[in-house]
Amino acid sequence: MGGPVSTPKLKPTRTQDPEGTRQNIIEVAAQEFALNGLAGARIDEIAAKTRSSKRMIYYYFGDKEGLYVSALENAYRQVREGEAKLDVEGMAPIDALRRLVEFTFDHHHQHEEFIRMVMIENIHHAEYLERSGVIRDLNVTAIGHIEAIYAKGLADGVFRAGLDPLEVHWQISALCFFNVSNRATFSKIFGRDVGAPAAQESLRRQTVEMVLRFLVKDEKLGGI
Amino acid sequence: MGGPVSTPKLKPTRTQDPEGTRQNIIEVAAQEFALNGLAGARIDEIAAKTRSSKRMIYYYFGDKEGLYVSALENAYRQVREGEAKLDVEGMAPIDALRRLVEFTFDHHHQHEEFIRMVMIENIHHAEYLERSGVIRDLNVTAIGHIEAIYAKGLADGVFRAGLDPLEVHWQISALCFFNVSNRATFSKIFGRDVGAPAAQESLRRQTVEMVLRFLVKDEKLGGI
DNA sequence: GGCAAAATGTACGAACTGGTTAGTTTAGTC
DNA sequence: GACTAAACTAACCAGTTCGTACATTTTGCC
Numbered sequence: 001m002g003g004p005v006s007t008p009k010l011k012p013t014r015t016q017d018p019e020g021t022r023q024n025i026i027e028v029a030a031q032e033f034a035l036n037g038l039a040g041a042r043i044d045e046i047a048a049k050t051r052s053s054k055r056m057i058y059y060y061f062g063d064k065e066g067l068y069v070s071a072l073e074n075a076y077r078q079v080r081e082g083e084a085k086l087d088v089e090g091m092a093p094i095d096a097l098r099r100l101v102e103f104t105f106d107h108h109h110q111h112e113e114f115i116r117m118v119m120i121e122n123i124h125h126a127e128y129l130e131r132s133g134v135i136r137d138l139n140v141t142a143i144g145h146i147e148a149i150y151a152k153g154l155a156d157g158v159f160r161a162g163l164d165p166l167e168v169h170w171q172i173s174a175l176c177f178f179n180v181s182n183r184a185t186f187s188k189i190f191g192r193d194v195g196a197p198a199a200q201e202s203l204r205r206q207t208v209e210m211v212l213r214f215l216v217k218d219e220k221l222g223g224i
Numbered sequence: 225m226g227g228p229v230s231t232p233k234l235k236p237t238r239t240q241d242p243e244g245t246r247q248n249i250i251e252v253a254a255q256e257f258a259l260n261g262l263a264g265a266r267i268d269e270i271a272a273k274t275r276s277s278k279r280m281i282y283y284y285f286g287d288k289e290g291l292y293v294s295a296l297e298n299a300y301r302q303v304r305e306g307e308a309k310l311d312v313e314g315m316a317p318i319d320a321l322r323r324l325v326e327f328t329f330d331h332h333h334q335h336e337e338f339i340r341m342v343m344i345e346n347i348h349h350a351e352y353l354e355r356s357g358v359i360r361d362l363n364v365t366a367i368g369h370i371e372a373i374y375a376k377g378l379a380d381g382v383f384r385a386g387l388d389p390l391e392v393h394w395q396i397s398a399l400c401f402f403n404v405s406n407r408a409t410f411s412k413i414f415g416r417d418v419g420a421p422a423a424q425e426s427l428r429r430q431t432v433e434m435v436l437r438f439l440v441k442d443e444k445l446g447g448i
Numbered sequence: 449g450g451c452a453a454a455a456t457g458t459a460c461g462a463a464c465t466g467g468t469t470a471g472t473t474t475a476g477t478c
Numbered sequence: 479g480a481c482t483a484a485a486c487t488a489a490c491c492a493g494t495t496c497g498t499a500c501a502t503t504t505t506g507c508c
Contacts, residue, residue, distance in 0.1 A: 018485065037347055039264035043466060053487065058467065118409055119343055123261060126408035136413065143414070166414060167430055173410075174402030175395065182401065184350035185342055189360060190367070190390060206391050210438045214430075218445045242455070267496060279456065282497065 021052045022060050029057075030071040034116040038068050038124065065128070073134045075117045080138045082107060088145065093153030094224060097215060100145055101172055101208045108176040109200065115180040143169050150215070159215045168215065175207045245276045246284050253281075254295040258340040262292050262348065289352070297358045299341045304362045306331060312369065317377030318448060321439060324369055325396055325432045332400040333424070339404040367393050374439070383439045392439065399431045 028049045032041040043064055047054035061067040086103045088096035108115060121129055129135050146165045153159030183195050193199065212224045252273045256265040267288055271278035285291040310327045312320035332339060345353055353359050370389045377383030407419050417423065436448045 021485080037261050037263055039261055042464090044464090054467090055487065056485080059485075064466065116347065118406070119347060122406055122408045123340065123343060123347075124408075126412045129409055129412050136415075163430075164426070166416065167427060170402075170410065170418070170427065171399065171430070171434060173406070174399045177406065178394075178398035178402055181405070182342070182346055182397070184346045184348075185353055186394065186397075188350045188353050191360075192390065194394070202388070203391060203394065206387075206395070210395060210434060213437045214434045218442065221442045221445075245455085266494090268494090277457065278497090279458085283455075288496070 021056060024051050025057055025060065025067070026071050026074050029067050030075055030113060030117065033068055033071050033120065034075075034113040037120050038064075041068075043067075069128050069132050072117055072121060072128055073132055075114045076135045076138050079107070079111055079114045080141075082111070086145065088149065093149055093156055093158055094212065094216060094220075096149045097153070098208055098212060098224075100149065101176075101211045102204065104172055104176045105179065105204050105207055108180050112180055115177060118177075119181050146172075153215065158217060158220050160217050163215065168211075171214070172211055175210065179203060179207075245280055248275045249281055249284065249291070250295050250298050253291050254299055254337060254341065257292055257295050257344065258299075258337040261344050262288075265292075267291075293352050293356050296341055296345060296352055297356055299338045300359045300362050303331070303335055303338045304366065306335070307366070310369065312373065317373055317380055317382055318436065318440060318444075320373045321377070322432055322436060322448075324373065325400075325435045326428065328396055328400045329403065329428050329431055332404050336404055339401060342401075343405050370396075377439065382441060382444050384441050387439065392435075395438070396435055399434065403427060403431075 025046070029041070029046050032046045032049070035041070041064075043054060043057060046067075047057055050056075057067055061070055083103075086100065088099050091099065143166060146169045150159060150163065150165050150168065154161060179194075179200075187193050187195060194203065209224070213221065216224060249270070253265070253270050256270045256273070259265070265288075267278060267281060270291075271281055274280075281291055285294055307327075310324065312323050315323065367390060370393045374383060374387065374389050374392065378385060403418075403424075411417050411419060418427065433448070437445065440448060
């Protein structure tokens with residue numbers, strides 16, 4: 001059931017474009033899956049929005065689930081590549097942490113489609129993520145930044161001891177993820193559009209502050 | 225489109241039981257929708273698991289979406305009723321806040337089905353929640369606790385000024401909601417079962433501490 | 449008991465949907 | 479230019495799924 005062999009495109013003038021077709025299908029599929037879920041997305045609908053055809057979806061991805069997994073992998077890869085752009089080298093621990101939280105907040109905000117894919121994957125108890133060996137590898141470094149920053153902060157004596165970097169990552173993720181994932185119900189229930197620029201600006205500031213106040217030693221709090 | 229008239233059951237010997245049938249259908253439907261989503265849930269499957277039949281689903285709820293909205297309303301009502309049991313009257317602000325966060329953490333943890341319904345509803349951009357006037361009314365008091373606790377804490381001089389109770393509620397919700405909603409992907413990606421009792425115990429403690437450190441004045445932090 | 453309304457059981461159908469079968473075109477290779 | 483494998487098209491199929499038509503039983507009420 002292996003896919004087609006990846007052929008390096010030697011000549012740009014070709015009416016056939018395997019990689020392009022494949023990528024185009026994945027992008028359309030990601031949109032549809034993120035919008036409607038795995039069961040809700042329609043293969044015919046995806047095919048129609050593609051530059052290609054339904055037949056090609058089955059040609060490249062086997063079945064609906066195969067397409068979903070590929071779209072999921074693609075989403076993770078894209079987002080992780082974006083995250084790699086964060087550079088906090090050489091910054092003081094508190095500044096680096098602030099930067100990390102701001103970056104995560106903005107990054108999640110900008111990648112709503114990815115957030116929705118993760119939501120959907122959680123609805124499915126992450127069974128497709130489990131099926132994909134690719135994704136796990138992409139994420140082992142996701143926690144590297146926190147670990148480095150925390151270690152430096154400890155050494156500098158500005159962070160409290162005894163915290164678990166993974167738990168800190170969990171908390172930052174929770175605040176930044178929820179901001180996108182639950183915006184709809186939260187806004188409807190409380191009659192306030194928490195997605196509006198002003199509200200986001202405020203939530204962003206409070207999120208940063210919350211994380212800093214959690215990490216920074218009491219006696220150093222005056223400086224943040 | 226009104227439902228059947230609520231008939232007080234005078235005689236215990238009756239083969240027909242409208243309210244019971246209705247409730248039974250809603251409970252089964254909630255399970256299925258929470259598990260598979262709106263599109264993923266199957267009416268026939270729901271019907272089969274019911275004490276009743278498919279015919280009765282359409283008799284009482286009109287169509288699939290009507291059933292979904294009813295299940296959603298039921299989930300919100302149940303959870304809000306549970307939340308009403310929280311009593312922090314007369315407690316010192318810091319203790320009350322700690323209690324509130326612990327309660328919210330546990331409550332979300334215990335109502336995974338509800339969390340999943342909210343996730344699904346967010347996937348649908350909360351359009352069914354919007355359609356239901358019932359749910360909005362149920363939530364206006366959801367923020368009352370925070371407001372009261374924060375006001376008292378300000379008066380007592382133990383909380384920082386200038387915070388928005390709704391934003392605090394947002395933060396508490398984020399931490400407690402994410403803990404349930406994203407457990408699957410988080411556990412898979414980092415190879416650590418964050419749902420395990422020990423992990424939950426730790427996350428619970430850190431969540432409480434994070435919220436307290438955000439609200440409590442710097443110079444009062446020694447006491448928490 | 450008679451009656452209307454509510455509640456329920458059975459069987460069916462039309463549309464949708466994932467997936468396939470069969471065949472055609474394009475491009476690299478000798 | 480013939481040949482082969484990859485890339486692609488179009489029509490089709492079979493199982494599923496929501497929803498309904500029709501018949502029947504139960505219940506409250508006089």
